[in-house]
Amino acid sequence: MTAKEVKIDQFEMDRRVARGKRLRLARSINKLKIDEVCDLVGFTKAALSRYENGLREPRIDALKKLATVYNIPINFLIDGTFLAYPQPGLLVQAGGRIEVSKEEYEMSHKLLIETVKQVVCEKIEKLGHEELIGLLDIDEERLRVLEI
Numbered sequence: 616m617t618a619k620e621v622k623i624d625q626f627e628m629d630r631r632v633a634r635g636k637r638l639r640l641a642r643s644i645n646k647l648k649i650d651e652v653c654d655l656v657g658f659t660k661a662a663l664s665r666y667e668n669g670l671r672e673p674r675i676d677a678l679k680k681l682a683t684v685y686n687i688p689i690n691f692l693i694d695g696t697f698l699a700y701p702q703p704g705l706l707v708q709a710g711g712r713i714e715v716s717k718e719e720y721e722m723s724h725k726l727l728i729e730t731v732k733q734v735v736c737e738k739i740e741k742l743g744h745e746e747l748i749g750l751l752d753i754d755e756e757r758l759r760v761l762e763i
Contacts, residue, residue, distance in 0.1 A: 632669035637692055639667045641685040644725045656680040686722045695730075 665671035
């Protein structure tokens with residue numbers, strides 16, 4: 616195996632693992648157990664487990680079924696992108712606006728919150744002691760800007 620093949624394999628593995636994490640996140644936000652999802656979509660537990668652990672690549676039809684069960688846009692499962700929802704019921708895409716359900720909006724919002732939490736946690740863990748102490752000094756003005 617050449618160095619290029621190893622690099623491609625590592626890239627592919629990283630992509631599968633990232634997709635698996637998104638699949639698991641979507642299931643956990645929906646508060647579903649793996650066997651409940653399998654019953655709804657007709658997968659075996661082993662297959663869904665392999666998808667979630669990045670050991671197997673789900674086909675597009677499998678991703679569509681999961682997106683439907685999880686009530687989320689398939690884009691999130693495919694590549695981790697979020698669609699712009701200016702308000703419940705409206706989805707902004709290139710070329711215009713599309714109606715979406717309130718449930719899909721809320722689920723997408725929950726996924727976005729959890730994804731932001733994961734990214735922030737990863738970044739915080741890399742900070743030094745002084746930088747972490749600095750985070751404790753967030754003043755009231757900054758909190759107002761964030762509307763926290």
